Amino acid sequence: MRGAAQHISSQRTPFGHMPLQQQFIFKSAPFKECHASTIAETATGDLMAAWFGGTKEGAPDVGIWASRSRSGRWTKPVEVAKEQDTPCWNPVLFLGPDQAMWLFYKVGANPRSWSGAYLRSNDEGRSWSAPVILPAGLLGPIKNKPILASDGRVLCPTSVESYRAWTGWVESLNPDGTNWQRFGPIAYPGTNCGLIQPTLIEINPGRVRAFLRSTKLIGCICVADSMDGGRTWSPARRTVLPNPNSGIDAVRLSSGAVAMVYNHTDCARTPLNVAISHDHGETWGKPKVLEDGAGEYSYPAAIQTSDGLIHATYTYQRRKIRHCTFTEDWLNE
Numbered sequence: 580m581r582g583a584a585q586h587i588s589s590q591r592t593p594f595g596h597m598p599l600q601q602q603f604i605f606k607s608a609p610f611k612e613c614h615a616s617t618i619a620e621t622a623t624g625d626l627m628a629a630w631f632g633g634t635k636e637g638a639p640d641v642g643i644w645a646s647r648s649r650s651g652r653w654t655k656p657v658e659v660a661k662e663q664d665t666p667c668w669n670p671v672l673f674l675g676p677d678q679a680m681w682l683f684y685k686v687g688a689n690p691r692s693w694s695g696a697y698l699r700s701n702d703e704g705r706s707w708s709a710p711v712i713l714p715a716g717l718l719g720p721i722k723n724k725p726i727l728a729s730d731g732r733v734l735c736p737t738s739v740e741s742y743r744a745w746t747g748w749v750e751s752l753n754p755d756g757t758n759w760q761r762f763g764p765i766a767y768p769g770t771n772c773g774l775i776q777p778t779l780i781e782i783n784p785g786r787v788r789a790f791l792r793s794t795k796l797i798g799c800i801c802v803a804d805s806m807d808g809g810r811t812w813s814p815a816r817r818t819v820l821p822n823p824n825s826g827i828d829a830v831r832l833s834s835g836a837v838a839m840v841y842n843h844t845d846c847a848r849t850p851l852n853v854a855i856s857h858d859h860g861e862t863w864g865k866p867k868v869l870e871d872g873a874g875e876y877s878y879p880a881a882i883q884t885s886d887g888l889i890h891a892t893y894t895y896q897r898r899k900i901r902h903c904t905f906t907e908d909w910l911n912e
Contacts, residue, residue, distance in 0.1 A: 598909030599869075604628055604646050604653045604892070604900045612636065613644070615722065615826070616892040616900045617880045619672035621680065621703040624885060625649045628892050629659070629670040629682060630900050641666035643684050647704055653902075659707055660698060662686050668693065671720040675754050676727060680704050683719040683735075686712070690740040695719040699756075717750060717759055722776040723828050724880065727754070729784040734809050736777035736789060737761075744771045747791050749779070749809045765789055765803045767815045773797050774815055780831040782859050790829050790839065790860060791815060793822050798845045800827055802860055820854065820863060821845040826878040828891075829860070832907055833883060839863070840879035840891050851876035851893060855910040867910060869893070869903060876901075 604616075610632035618628045626648040633641030642661035646653045659682065660667055668685040675681060680700040687693040695713035700706060713719060720735040728734050728751075735750040747765035752758055767773040773796055777789040787805040789812070800822045801815040820841060825848050827841040836857050843852040843866045850871035854863045869891070870876035879893040888904050895901040 598912075599867075599903060599905045601869075601901060601903040602651070602653075603895070604648075604902055605656050608632065608644070608656050608899075610634070610641075610644070612897045613900055614894045614897060615669045615878050616894065617670050617672045617724065618882055618890055618892045618902070619674050619680065619724070620882060620884045621647075621674065622678040623703065625703065626884075626890065626902075627672055627680065627704045628653070628900065628902065629672055630892075630894075631667055631670060631684075632656070632658075633666065636668075636897075637666050637689060639664045639666060641668070643667045643670045643682070645670075645682070645704060648902075660684055660696070660710060669722050671722065671724055673720070673725045673733070675733070676731075677754060682707065685718060685721070691742070693718060713759075717761065719750065722826055722878070723778040724882070726779050726781060726787075728781055728787070728808055730808055732808070734779055734781075734787065736779045738775035738777065738791075740775060745773060745775045745794065746771055747774045747777045747789065747803075747815075749777070749787075749789070749805075749812075751809060762805075762810045763812060765791065765812045765815055767793070767797060767801060770796065774801055776826055778827060778829045779809075780829060780837060780859070782831075788859060789815075790818070790827060792825065792827050795824050795845070798822065800839070800841060818860065818863075823847055828879050828881045830881045830883055830889070832889070833887065834907060836907065836910075838881060838883075838889055838907070838910060840869070840881045840893070842877060848875040848877040849873065851879065853881075853891065853905070853910065855907070864910065867905075870895075870901075 613632040616630040695718035748763035852866035
């Protein structure tokens, strides 16, 4: 199987004949289960990852945990956010243009009762500010990373899971954390209970595209477009990529291509795959396999680092977080 574990000696060295490399971020941890990872590159080229961990998803002891990597060595996980008797969810890391690292996350008994929150770090995640709870109605990025738009705004892909209504939105803010605004909805025609957890790319200045996770009612990844910087949105339409009501993430590469990490099935959270598109997601190449064993491999996060490598983290059987690194050339093979 192509998803066999391999430990890498360095994330910054040439690949040679190994276009796909994988490692676990930790071998053991003080929490029983973990999920919903995120990854970002720091200002100095290290990597940072975060996820939620505790007894099980939704348990009162679930907090946000984080680890840093330099030269392929991940530090021991540290709990960086916790609310008393209330679970934390879905961290999202984002390096702002001022080089401050943001850690967005959600707090609440379940997704219908979430409040958005964030921490900021000015030392690449070595220390964090006190938590800031966002005003009611604002959640921040719900699962996937924000993007810095060409007009200087930070665009956060978000969504709301309320009673009989799952819908995507976009929130924008200035890089200093001011002037929050909310735009949308991003919906599939004929239903308000179909799409959540967008992932964003900017195709060219002002033209933003959202890919969204769907419920099994729709059964595939959907796409919607904005021609005014994320303020108004077209109706969502289906892509050819299946989706089993599980998280996805896309990243626009420096070449202009788009890499999508997702479960290429409409019924399970395995296999976990990555595919490339050279026309902004209109058509896709044959998906590569990251994992195809029994169980759950899900909720990927994907970035391209300054050295051109593509990185993804994802849930591995709810017990660990796996990090993989691959090249665009491998996706094009």
